[in-house]
Amino acid sequence: MTLATAPGVIARPNRRLFCYGFGGIAILLLAVFAGVVLGETPLPLSRVANVLAHRIGGAALAADPIDAGIIWNYRMPRTLVAAACGAGLALSGLVLQSLVRNALADPYLLGVSAGASTGAVAVTIMGIGGGAIGISAGAFLGAALAFGLVAFLARAAGGGSSQLVLAGIAGSQLFNAMTSFFIAKSANAEQARGIMFWLLGNLSGVRWPDVALAGPTAILGLLICFWHVRAMDAFSFGASSAASLGVPVRRVTAALIGAVTLMTAVMVSLVGAIGFVGLVIPHAMRFLVGARHAALVPASALAGAVFMIAADIASRMMISGQVVPIGVVTALVGAPGFAAILIHRRRLP
Template identity: 75%
Template sequence: MSLGSAPTLVRPIRPVLSRGMLGILVLMLAVLAGIVIGETPLSLGQVGRVLANSLWGAGYAVDPVDAGIIWSYRLPRTLVAAACGAGLALAGVVLQALVRNALADPYLLGVSAGASTGAVAVTILGLGGGAIGISSGAFMGAVLAFALVALLARAAGGSPAHMVLAGIAGSQLFNALTSFFIAKSANAEQARGIIFWLLGNLSGVRWPDVWLAVPATALGLVICFRYARALDAFAFGTDAARALGVPVRWVQFVLIGMVTLMTAVMVSIVGAIGFVGLVIPHAARFIVGVRHLRLIPTAALTGAVFMILADIASRMIIPGQVVPIGVVTALVGAPGFALILIRNRRES
């Protein structure tokens, strides 16, 4: 290769780096907005001083109440919101590629409902005698739900449409089981708390949840990058992917396991949040196209920013009251879902 040809290799990289830096900047601004905006107004100077004290021991004079709000409440809440949005968006990207259906996401395919049932069973019924945590219970419930949906879809014919219909049936089944567990075993106070949690709730998020949500999403992002080209191949069907040298069964096992794990972790922390995994991948495709090497980071960044903004809206819509974040995502996601249906009808 001659030296004169080197600039032709550098030029295509520059737009990618520019877009990546822009995306990271937007995410940082969204995190900063999530810390600053709330019922208690805080300035950028206050946030900077608290972060400097907490991270580097700068020794600035700050109000202890403001320090507690910033470091112990808003920052972990915002980081978990970002991880949750990114994780659910990645789950939607993967599921839509694997089942070749534009309507696939953890919520519609019953994974979120199964995770909710598992978490509630551990919390209320005490399954496992304390040896099983909420996240483990959610993971087992999510695995059971997806296995049931996959078997039902296969028995019905195995088409993408059958997968979504089986997911809807599975969601109804596990939602009914969750309601049954609550009605049978929970007292009034437990029932109110669990119902509010099931609608999506970030109010109780603290630093231990950050150390659970962020690594789960980071692991999912790494695995998605590892199998990005395989996901491209799945767009042509499993037979075509196999012909291209993709180990179909192994890739499906790894990616579905990753989706189930991420969904279970997010549900165990914030509850079942719908429409993020459905709408965000389509928004990312509109921005960068269908190639997964570009789609994966774009969907993760878009989902993270969207969830942070949704969390801000949940705190600000009704003064003095926090609206469940699942309500906010549904208010945005339902119209997006309708647009996807209309667009698919026009393209079919």
């Protein structure tokens, strides 16, 4: 019997993988439960458990209708959409950083989020599409247009990684200006106030139909990333190196960019443009699990989901009687976190 076939050698990685998977699922479930329990109105754990047991397990437990409405129709969908949004944005940032080999790449910085916001606002306020397309479809078209414009500008400027970031900044400013123009031209005062609050990140209006859209989108994006983990590892050495290793560069790039565009568009159409999640979470996970995407993909999705749930809880509890936009919370945490990562990387040998 060789070392490679020894039962202990084979079982140990499988056992470790199982433990990591079980631990990750447990952490996510605890975060979801915390998101349902904590909020503007304090609710006892026993009351929350009764409502969830009744709704999920069909247990015949008495629950106050008001408490049941708060828990099941408000906090539960809000928490699940936050988890899906965090996972989707973290995966989008991870994919973009891998494809363009730039540590600053994320949907917010490269203008994808700004394009999605413009598309969603154009459909909502300007009525573009004549009602034939929904907000998510408009956001998808805007995100695709923004990324196409940024890629074109970067290629025209020389095609380097730094040119892509600069083009992303220019594209982001352009689409943000277009969004502001649409709002100023066609929205009344009440609509403008609501849209500006939404653009900062707002989970207050999400309900169960939004869960049915955000959840499958995040799962689909996760599956696409899982399918291409080896290709993403190869892209870490550059597109030419990936091609020499047998990776179909154009097909893989199209699939991954399509997944990023879809996830970003759907999440932005539901909760607005939220920054720093796609930038900070992948970097933080590289410190914990290494650079292999087989571990980075699930770790980033899990950390993004937990981080967004925690940010949503903080947004509801930071100021009594008022909900802070979740994008403000992610920036308050993400900016110092990213600065700490940069300083730590500088000190590494």
